[in-house]
Amino acid sequence: MKRYSKIKDAFLKTIVFEENKIIYDNKEIKSIFDKIPNFIIDELDELTEKMSDFYNDVQFPNYDDCEDYSSLYEKGINNLFTKRLDEELGYGTKILELGCGTGQLSLFLSRCNREIFAVDISNGSLKLGEDFRNKNQIENLYFMKMDVFDLKFKPDLFDCVISNGVLHHTKNAQEAFKSLVKVTKPGGIIVIGLYHKYGRLVTKLKQKLAKLIGNKIAFLDKTSRKIKSKNKKRAWVKDQFMNPHETLHTPNELFNWFDDNNIEFINLIPHYDIY
Numbered sequence: 001m002k003r004y005s006k007i008k009d010a011f012l013k014t015i016v017f018e019e020n021k022i023i024y025d026n027k028e029i030k031s032i033f034d035k036i037p038n039f040i041i042d043e044l045d046e047l048t049e050k051m052s053d054f055y056n057d058v059q060f061p062n063y064d065d066c067e068d069y070s071s072l073y074e075k076g077i078n079n080l081f082t083k084r085l086d087e088e089l090g091y092g093t094k095i096l097e098l099g100c101g102t103g104q105l106s107l108f109l110s111r112c113n114r115e116i117f118a119v120d121i122s123n124g125s126l127k128l129g130e131d132f133r134n135k136n137q138i139e140n141l142y143f144m145k146m147d148v149f150d151l152k153f154k155p156d157l158f159d160c161v162i163s164n165g166v167l168h169h170t171k172n173a174q175e176a177f178k179s180l181v182k183v184t185k186p187g188g189i190i191v192i193g194l195y196h197k198y199g200r201l202v203t204k205l206k207q208k209l210a211k212l213i214g215n216k217i218a219f220l221d222k223t224s225r226k227i228k229s230k231n232k233k234r235a236w237v238k239d240q241f242m243n244p245h246e247t248l249h250t251p252n253e254l255f256n257w258f259d260d261n262n263i264e265f266i267n268l269i270p271h272y273d274i275y
Helices: 002-010 046-058 069-077 080-088 104-108 123-135 173-182 201-220 222-226 230-241 251-260
Strands: 015-017 022-024 027-029 094-098 115-120 141-145 158-164 184-193
Touching: 002 015, 002 115, 002 141, 046 123, 046 230, 069 080, 069 104, 080 104, 094 104, 104 123, 115 123, 123 141, 158 173, 173 184, 201 222, 201 230, 222 230
Parallel strands: 094 115, 094 158, 115 141, 158 184
Antiparallel strands: 015 022, 022 027
16 A cells, blocks of 8 residues: 555545555545555445446456556557547646546556556456556556545646546536546646437447347347457446446537536547537
8 A cells, every 4th residue: 555655645635555554534444455545435325336336247348358568558559549548648647537447548548657546436347457557567557446526636636637438327427527627737638438319329229128138139239249258248238238327418518518617628539510
């Protein structure tokens, strides 16, 4: 735990990282598997607890196709979104990934002396990420358990905040977005990924079918059929078609969020012309 002492100035209240325990705001907090700080002090609300249990079981995505950092990096550099993100983020930037899951994006971005804070609510997912980090000796990345509605970080802290495919699984996506704004520096960048209201129509149909035929829905899904790993296919099917909660959004809705929080829109993938 003492490795985390390097980032003690990032927290809202006084924190002390000792060898086997953490003292936050003069109270000892728990750790997960004696490796990962757990900043969820109060009980989670019912929905968030349900999502935590779901992803603790699913652990999406897993590391079946990533033996070491080089294979993880190759996977990231071959993805348009992660490659562009890596190119845009500068040297030594301070980054928060909210809803990091098993941490593959945070690990991919950990080059260039960046300081990465990878946050999630799933114990199992965090453990997979921490095990991979430790195995590959990546010292500038810090996994921790934390609720988006109760972030323990100082305001205006991060150069970049990333939350891809996460906010639509919370009890209130707009309020979750506001939480991210608070910890982003003025002039910083927020990257969010949300399910599109209309682009999700086919998936919604498959979700209804999945209630009837269960895991067999994989045979009707092109992406599932391409996945070779049995565990990875299971994780994909569960995440996409059996998720306990998701909300759908439109670009115009997001623009209203931006306006309400004085956030300037930069770009959208796929491209969306607002003029």
